[in-house]
Amino acid sequence: MQTNRKAGKAFKGSVQIKSSNNRLQLVFSYGGKRHYLSTGFPDTSQYQKLAKMKASEIEKDILYERFDQTLEKYKPKSAFSTVIPVTPIFTPKVNLAEIWDKYVEWKRPQCAPSTMKNQYRAYSSYLERLPTHDLDRANDIRDCVLQTIPINSAKRFIVALNSCCQWAVKSGLILENPFYGMANEIELPKSKKVEEDIDPFSLAERDKIIQAFRCDRYYKFYAPLVEFLFNTGARPSEAIALQWKHVTSDLKFISFEQAVTVSEKGLAVKQGLKTQEKRRFPCNAKVQAILSSIKPENTKPDDLLFPSPAGKYIDLHNFRNRAWKTVLAGLDITYRKPYQTRHTFITLALGNGLDAKDVARLVGNSPEIIYRHYAGNKRELFVPEF
Structure with missing residues (x-):
């Protein structure tokens, strides 16, 4: 009651x-x-x-x-019986589409532009394809979602609909949330382990890729970025957001503080990193050489370290599909995504004796992640003599 x-x-x-x-x-x-x-x-x-x-x-x-x-x-x-008649409360019936539109506008100022584009735009697309938006037919909506959308995406969509209707209840738009607890009943298949996504390049493969970019007629422009990624373990989105104000004048330290994301209006910078506000990276001689080779004579603080040929942010999607895939296609190397440059740096750092806690500080991960997904795989098993 x-x-x-x-x-x-x-x-x-x-x-x-x-x-x-x-x-x-x-x-x-x-x-x-x-x-x-x-x-x-x-x-x-x-x-x-x-x-x-x-x-x-x-x-x-x-x-x-x-x-x-x-x-x-x-x-x-x-x-x-003698009481003055009461005017009934009339609550206009709203459908799911109407509530969703209001909910998205409420969420917009609270979310990163990339979240609105990649997540809520996808959910809105799912919503448009539903055969009904009648809240009294929530079970039919769930069944349709499970039959037409991959299971993992389907569950996340139902979670979003639950959040939407919960907000609508609190906002007085509806009296009950028909999706409450529904997502908990959806069982997902066992997902692949994170380790399976970690497929680093060997040292020889790394050097071969860097050299191929340096010599490529069309894509040698990206060679410094590729070499930088391999030698810092930075996330690609963090590297392309770097400005010269983030590098000390002696080129000894880099401050990673922001990342480029995809928004509804295109590429945009988001302050802060994935797992921390910022991190300070000490540059060795190789990284300093990379920075020195790309630093213009009249550098401005807001200039990008790795601009696109047009002087804007590099579109990583285009870079991967055009430059990265093209260059690797000409090498006798199993294709992996550019993000494997990060996994390569971490794996090589551990293999060369750097402590997992120090590697975690360099790349912005927790020591637990490094131990669980990288360090554990590097241990050689042996049977002691009893």
Whole structure:
């Protein structure tokens, strides 16, 4: 039982007490229908207690399956027959699409541009393809989603619909959340281990790729970036966001503080990193040489270290599909994504005796991640003599 002074989810079979024209009214759902039952009571503390008793009676009857569908049992008796009629509360029925549009606009200022483009745009696309937006058919919506969308994406979409409707309940747009708890019933297949995604290049492969970029007629422009990625373990999105103000004048330290993301309006910079606000990276002689080779004479603080040929942010998607794939296709090397440059740096650093905790600080991961996914795989097993 809830009063109209409390926001939140109305559980199935609950009776809400609302005030209309200073009169108390009972609102509840049963058999797929919404009922509005006038009590005739004025909205005072004394009569609120009586309304709560009537609401409790209805809830118990619903619970024990003895609900009077004629409502005669719950209507005011003759003692209330002289009460001034109460104007029913009319709640316009809204559909899922209408709620979703309002929810997305509410979320927009709270989310990164890339989240709005990659996540909520995809969910909106899913929503458009649904055969119905009727909230009373939430189970049909779930079944359709599971049949037409990959299981992992389907579960995340149902989670998003639950959050949307939960927000709608609190905002007074609907009384119940039909997707509540639904995602918990969706079982996902066992996912692949993270280790399977870690497929670093060997030292020889690394050097071969760097040299191939240096010599490529069309893509040698990207050679410094590729060499930088291999020698710092930086995430590609962090590297292309670097400006000269992030590098000390003696080229000994780099401060990673931001990353380039994909937004609805194109590429944009997001302050902060994936797992931390920023990190300080000490440059060895090889990295200093890379920086020295690309630093213009009249460098401005806001100039990019690795601009695109047009002087803007490098589009990593285009870089991978054009430059990276093309160059690797000409080598006798199994194709891996550019992100494997990061895995290569971590693996080689551990293999050359650097402590896992220090590697974690260099690349912006936790020591636990390094130990679990990298260091553990480098240990050679042996059988001691007993």
